[in-house]
Amino acid sequence: MPIRNQIEAVVQSLTGSPAFIYGTANELNLLADDASFPCVFLYPPQTINLSPQINGSVDNTFAITLDFLFKTDFDQYTADNETYVSQALFMANQFIAKASAYREGDGRYFKIKAGDKAKCTPVYNKFDVNTTGVSLTITLATMYFDSFQ
Template sequence: MRNQIEAIVQTLNGNPAFAYGTQAELNTLADDISFPYVFLYPLQPIEVSPQVNGSVDNMFTVYMEFLFKTDFGQFTAENETYVSQALQMASQFVVKASKYREGEGRYFRVKAGQKAKCVPVYNKFDVNTTGIGLTITLSAMYFDVF
């Protein structure tokens, strides 16, 4: 799942870099990277749903942050441009995730009308970053039949 999300991030406008890890790990990684950056936090929860036909659907709740480096001492109003740019990247991610193909078919199912939540993120990490936090549920299209 992480690899597929990273592959989608690599196709976004602005060429953001990608990292995966816990809050503490990402804070450490943020010290030595170039921005913009997309941080993926560990996938929680993973919903496993048995189906009548013997298959199992897997739904993953994903939390990611689309961040830009900002200067210390900037006011929230001065960072709105970054929030707007990050929101565009997050929106583009949702569209590309719904179209992402691996092999013969789409890898994720993003249901129409399903809400993805975005919240502004200000002054995050030691290096001071601003952007958007995206929470979305992705359903894996490829599952096993036992």
């Protein structure tokens, strides 16, 4: 099962039940036109690192970017949108906490190591429909390497 499905499951558990959309930047811009907000946009993984281990297993780490966005009006100033940035930042923090606790079967699905840094950047007037929020870049380590396609 693609990692996208597990990320979508985590997103659906967030406060406010945001919508979820996956695709390239161009696809997301088109899909945003018909999206319900708030919405979490997932870009395809930027990097997938495979690390063979001594015991014969392989650790997989995925660098992903998610945008946590709210629909805004075209003529709003940046200061008018700070509330949306705060709410999106809350969702991004909640995503990290819930992803690290997300379980599939008997164990956790993702491993987020203490001390790993996630980058979160405010974004304004993103996409043609005008959205504001934060863009989160994080590396997720998966616990079950053999369940990916």
